[in-house]
Amino acid sequence: MAKKYRNTGRKRNVLLLFLLVSCNVFILMATLYQLLESKQLLEESVTASTELTNDVSSYFAGSGDDEFSDPTQWSITKTQEQFSAILSNYTLTGSNVNNFDFPYLFNPSGICNVPRSINNVFVLMMTPISPLKADKRAVIRNVRGRLKEVDGYQIRHVFVMGRPTVNVSSILNTLKLESDTFMDLVVLDFDDSYYNLTLKTMMLLRWAVTYCPNAKYVMKVDDDVFVNLDNLIPLLSEAPREGYAVGYVYVQSKPIRKTWNKWYVSEEEWSYEFYPPYPTGPAYVLSMDVARAVLKSARRIRMFRMEDVYIGMNLLKLSIKPVHHNGFDRYGICQSLPCCVRNVIATHYITSVRMATLPRRMEQLNYTKSCHATKVIKKIHRLELS
Ligand SMILES: *[C@@H]1O[C@H](CO)[C@@H](O)[C@H](O)[C@H]1NC(C)=O
Ligand SMILES: *[C@@H]1O[C@H](CO)[C@@H](O)[C@H](O)[C@H]1NC(C)=O
Ligand SMILES: *[C@@H]1O[C@H](CO)[C@@H](O)[C@H](O)[C@H]1NC(C)=O
Numbered sequence: 001m002a003k004k005y006r007n008t009g010r011k012r013n014v015l016l017l018f019l020l021v022s023c024n025v026f027i028l029m030a031t032l033y034q035l036l037e038s039k040q041l042l043e044e045s046v047t048a049s050t051e052l053t054n055d056v057s058s059y060f061a062g063s064g065d066d067e068f069s070d071p072t073q074w075s076i077t078k079t080q081e082q083f084s085a086i087l088s089n090y091t092l093t094g095s096n097v098n099n100f101d102f103p104y105l106f107n108p109s110g111i112c113n114v115p116r117s118i119n120n121v122f123v124l125m126m127t128p129i130s131p132l133k134a135d136k137r138a139v140i141r142n143v144r145g146r147l148k149e150v151d152g153y154q155i156r157h158v159f160v161m162g163r164p165t166v167n168v169s170s171i172l173n174t175l176k177l178e179s180d181t182f183m184d185l186v187v188l189d190f191d192d193s194y195y196n197l198t199l200k201t202m203m204l205l206r207w208a209v210t211y212c213p214n215a216k217y218v219m220k221v222d223d224d225v226f227v228n229l230d231n232l233i234p235l236l237s238e239a240p241r242e243g244y245a246v247g248y249v250y251v252q253s254k255p256i257r258k259t260w261n262k263w264y265v266s267e268e269e270w271s272y273e274f275y276p277p278y279p280t281g282p283a284y285v286l287s288m289d290v291a292r293a294v295l296k297s298a299r300r301i302r303m304f305r306m307e308d309v310y311i312g313m314n315l316l317k318l319s320i321k322p323v324h325h326n327g328f329d330r331y332g333i334c335q336s337l338p339c340c341v342r343n344v345i346a347t348h349y350i351t352s353v354r355m356a357t358l359p360r361r362m363e364q365l366n367y368t369k370s371c372h373a374t375k376v377i378k379k380i381h382r383l384e385l386s
């Protein structure tokens with residue numbers, strides 16, 4: 001009896017040990033898998049983007065104002081030549097289907113007025129954020145909010161949000177204090193909700209073209225993205241000043257047709273197999289003329305839930321091909337590894353805690369010594385940064 005009992009005990013220990021070991025192995029495998037998968041995704045997107053379809057216009061060529069407002073009615077049969085011909089004649093004469101004229105509750109309208117002696121604003125960074133996330137704003141403000149000038153280029157930053165949908169008056173009071181103190185909150189009178197993200201992006205563009213019209217570029221950047229200005233500024237200083245849109249571009253992404261999925265898109269919302277090319281949401285940059293054009297065309301194109309896809313629809317209508325750049329680390333491959341972040345323009349999935357410490361950790365970086373640990377990641381990124 002006793003022996004049997006002890007045996008079982010040993011068996012249990014062996015089992016525990018086995019579980020422990022396999023757990024570790026599993027974690028190791030999972031990490032490796034994640035790394036490989038990210039790498040694969042990157043490679044896939046590189047392939048996809050080198051084929052950046054010239055013929056994509058022939059998928060989605062629109063035929064004019066009559067069909068303008070309803071993307072599902074866009075003709076997909078026109079050839080590129082026909083499309084170009086139409087666009088060269090193209091004027092926006094259709095009727096507005098979207099109203100963007102929400103009043104401002106708070107508006108830091110003067111922040112782009114720079115003294116005449118210095119250059120105009122170069123990049124206006126805009127972070128859409130929930131009105132409830134004051135803590136996160138404090139972190140972001142410290143990281144990218146206080147930068148006014150980098151290498152002689154003027155940088156400005158504002159947060160953009162709608163009206164809170166809960167505890168409205170108390171939160172608006174708190175926002176007022178925050179707004180008075182920091183002068184960087186653009187708050188508009190529409191419901192700040194997840195499914196109003198597209199509207200929020202349009203409001204962001206509207207503020208940019210109205211109150212910062214001389215800025216060369218507008219960068220839309222999410223609240224979980226870290227921006228490395230040391231790479232962004234050189235990229236933009238060499239970039240075209242007009243007709244330019246850049247980010248991590250999806251070229252042939254497909255709508256999700258599984259009804260249980262949160263991102264399910266019905267045939268009615270979008271009937272084609274592919275979306276138009278679009279710079280993915282976490283971070284993208286538009287030259288000011290593109291921001292202006294998108295805002296104008298968007299009044300006439302039915303809104304779509306995914307703000308980045310919607311930007312793509314507008315770019316397509318305007319015949320602007322977004323430029324793909326792997327330096328926009330959409331998959332957050334860098335995590336918050338300073339050596340990796342050093343090589344990118346923007347990196348995704350950065351928590352507040354990591355965002356807060358990253359600038360300091362990058363400053364402290366001893367390139368010769370501590371960057372070996374991230375060799376693999378560096379290798380991935382060496383491929384992309386040109
Ligand atoms: C462009 O506009 C002109 C003048 O309205 C018209 O004659 C011509 O057919 C148009 N071309 C196309 C391709 O729509
Ligand atoms: C709204 O106010 C109530 C009562 O003060 C509080 O318990 C709740 O956490 C608040 N909700 C949000 C989202 O701030
Ligand atoms: C978006 O905001 C508008 C204006 O406040 C509101 O009428 C609408 O219900 C909101 N939509 C969603 C999905 O929250």
Ligand SMILES: *[C@@H]1O[C@H](CO)[C@@H](O)[C@H](O)[C@H]1NC(C)=O
Pocket residue numbers: 366367368369
């Ligand atoms: C960086 O690391 C290298 C190699 O270990 C060392 O020689 C160098 O002094 C370090 N530099 C700093 C600034 O710590």
